[in-house]
Amino acid sequence: MAPPKAGDITRAANDLFSDDFGGAENKLTLKSTAANGVALKVEGARSNASGAVNALLETKYTHKPTGVSIKEKWTTKNVVATEIGVANKVVAGSDATLCANFVPNAGIQDLKLKTALKKDAFTATMDVTQKAINATTCFGYKNFLFGVSSNISLGTFAPSGTKFTVGYREGDLIVGTSITDAAKVDGSIFHAVNPAVQAGVQFGWNRTSGATSLAVAAQKRLDATSFAKVKINTAMDINASYVVAVRPGVLLRLSADIAGNALASDKHQVGLHLTLSQ
Template sequence: MCNTPTYCDLGKAAKDVFNKGYGFGMVKIDLRTKSCSGVEFSTSGHAYTDTGKASGNLETKYKICNYGLTFTQKWNTDNTLGTEITWENKLAEGLKLTLDTTFVPNTGKKSGKLKASYKRDCFSLGSNVDIDFSGPTIYGWAVLGFEGWLAGYQMSFDTAKSKLSQNNFALGYKAADFQLHTHVNDGTEFGGSIYQKVNEKVETSINLAWTAGSNNTRFGIAAKYKLDCRTSLAAKVNNASLIGLGYTQTLRPGVKLTLSALIDGKNFNAGGHKKNSITTCWSWRRPLRG
């Protein structure tokens, strides 16, 4: 059976090399645990050092495996409540149905989505529909895979305006240690990425993007190096001369420390420049019990 990703996960390996291992300007903590009755609790908090703003969220999840049901409740510091009900692999193998709702008590605003996804062998597809009586927006995507090649399409249709508001294509190739991904968004935004796993310790990635009708081309390279099973180094640079450096150390199971720096290469000696910063990010994750 082929492991065909969703449309959003196309090129994920390259994105992870660019995004993981950095924590610019924030302190973060993640906590997870599980009660004896099978209820999973997870919470996370962020504090941004430049603005002093803090945010957090709490999530509880309960699974009824015999019926393929999962109930999830969410709350965040913006006082938004969310409820999600998922039914998976019961009506058909690989079929997942989800009802996702949110409610803001302060304003009385309500919203919801119906989601469906289906994965079998070498394809995956899905659709989301906003619950909006004034005219729902319909989202859809599909990915086909054959001998390492991947082709995907993503769209959204605004029924209130009878207009196609999103029209994206993607093409890529995936092997054990190499991935190539290209995409076109709405016929105006073009992008591509290359991921290469050199060996068990070294991963590299290249990212390129540009917009039709402008000279704004974005280019970046990134690499990750594992010193050992507990320590890793990360580095990236883009065509704007922004340099990112990261150091991650697992102090003990579930406790991780990340030191990261963002440097403006054009103003390297300007220590007071807002883009020259060194920050610390703590992550504590308690393994699930039960």
């Protein structure tokens, strides 16, 4: 089996810390699939802090005989993002996606060509824009994963954001660490304690500023239809969520963002996310 992309070596821990939180806004998501196979998603969100309302309309269709996929997304920022992708056409394990943003009063912007190649021994990606190239590769050896990524400016051909990542996977444990530009160190530990409980730790150190960070997170499946999760960092930012499948096609998430170092303040936020799908 092909190793993951370099950026996904620590994905299990990253997902534990990022997914299913959202006390800063209230959101409604509608998902459906038309009879011809077009997947539709409509989403609206209101910020608790500013009251601003944002929305998007997304469609996705895959032509199975050719493997060509087309995805379009319109947002209330009046930007239409289009992605056209094809898989396994050049060589087995390859895919390529052309991305472009269209702004009515400015024309086409942000052209990008994303390519990837997955083989048993390695996974490589290369994203090309008008200004830079981002390239990554990841190799696997037994339980170890080795990844490297870098951005190269097409103007100066100078690399930046060069990151080396090492991961170790064994059973229910995933450990990863990375060094970026020889100055920033990040690490994570993900542990599936049992089928119902997941736990993780993230830590970081910046050699330039001397700043350090530490965060812990956990998720507990309460029953077949619901789970709860929480995370906290050294700044005493506390995020908690409760997610429940109310019935088939109805998913409710209740989230809270708590300023643990200012419990008597009005900095706390509560958010709701309702997803209706067909």
